[in-house]
């Protein structure tokens with residue numbers, strides 16, 4: 001029925017003027033009344049004529065959740081990759097790879113790709129291709145590291161990726177692709193910033209190509225995880241192909257999308273700014289709708305702190321000469337010019353940044369771009385990840401009006417792999433957002449999951465639990481941390497977020513940043529009827545149980561959705 005009322009709820013609205021309600025009235029896709037049971041029933045009697053009544057039975061209700069940075073299409077298209085169990089033991093890893101190769105012989109998987117190995121277990125030397133040659137001698141092979149930014153090819157794959165000049169390439173939207181060489185000038189097999197679906201040389205040589213675009217078969221199960229957990233919108237931090245967005249557009253036209261989607265046009269190199277702008281314009285024109293927008297450009301400012309391909313404010317701790325500051329994928333001037341150009345085009349910018357040197361450069365660029373644009377400055381710049389930042393720079397976000405995106409479930413991880421590069425002092429302050437909380441910085445939360453391994457991490461409730469407790473609970477792929485080794489990885493009291501802050505970051509703030517505040521972000525008259533009904537009361541259950549919350553149902557544009565948990569099927 002088009003008209004309905006939901007009564008007897010404990011509804012947290014995110015509307016500061018009226019934070020709590022018992023009931024809502026929904027007409028078509030919009031909220032038309034929010035208030036007490038009496039108010040809403042009287043409203044419906046007067047205005048609706050025929051209507052349906054849904055009894056919420058006292059359940060807790062939140063506004064529809066929005067994931068500020070995630071990768072459903074990457075997860076969907078990685079179904080051909082073999083995912084093994086997590087281990088810190090080299091021999092165990094080798095055994096896992098051997099078993100996977102036996103399970104998926106050459107005839108089934110002409111290109112063997114395995115995820116993932118802990119980058120930290122090979123020490124500073126890193127792994128070598130000969131090691132993988134021994135494990136997988138019969139075909140091209142690649143193993144991905146746990147950061148999502150590094151991998152190791154075997155010799156056969158490396159040869160297939162080489163051009164006529166003997167230089168290997170993989171198509172990647174991420175800036176800073178590097179194939180490493182040893183002292184003798186020989187490729188080691190280690191590479192940063194390639195994606196498995198971009199290994200075209202291998203596909204050409206083997207005559208086998210993995211699924212490269214989304215379809216119902218690979219995308220439905222992934223989308224259902226997001227739907228099940230109450231997400232009604234997300235930013236795809238990496239819209240890989242036009243086919244992907246065309247697929248979503250098809251779903252939208254068939255009334256099967258159930259998401260507000262913000263796509264990104266990837267700036268793989270600052271020099272390619274014109275193509276990137278043109279792509280965003282074209283996609284928006286061809287596929288833009290009430291539910292789909294492509295008004296954001298994404299850039300990788302740096303790589304990962306586990307690999308040291310980032311820009312650091314002080315020399316990396318593992319450089320004996322104290323001269324290695326790493327590097328960033330652009331200069332301050334280049335980034336400033338990109339920002340000025342995007343401001344002219346009215347395209348927002350979302351930047352990957354994990355190290356303090358990169359952050360300073362980016363904020364300097366914002367400051368300079370604002371000086372040039374003056375009153376015309378109007379785009380939103382969001383800096384994502386922020387694993388390591390200098391306190392001075394944390395205090396610049398507000399002044400410059402820069403948004404932050406925080407992957408909430410990372411806050412308790414204390415990844416040991418970054419320690420050799422960052423050193424004790426910086427490592428123990430990783431993901432400490434105390435200053436953001438104190439300074440009222442505009443931050444949204446996200447899951448930033450890139451692989452089927454972390455599928456349970458798509459649940460915003462795991463993110464909320466970790467942000468609130470400052471501790472990794474050890475769910476799914478990620479193990480709980482040894483309190484002896486990791487006690488500095490845990491957040492200080494001041495770095496723990498309140499429940500209200502967490503909910504705000506997954507709803508209102510992401511809607512604001514994605515320019516959807518007129519439709520989403522709170523339960524208010526005139527906004528889209530998007531909400532999530534929880535099976536447990538998030539306001540009263542113990543912190544350690546927040547991650548077990550599962551929505552009973554979600555309303556998307558007034559439509560009631562019951563999506564069973566695909567992870568429990």
Ligand SMILES: [Zn+2]
Pocket residue numbers: 069070071237448
């Ligand atoms: Zn990401």
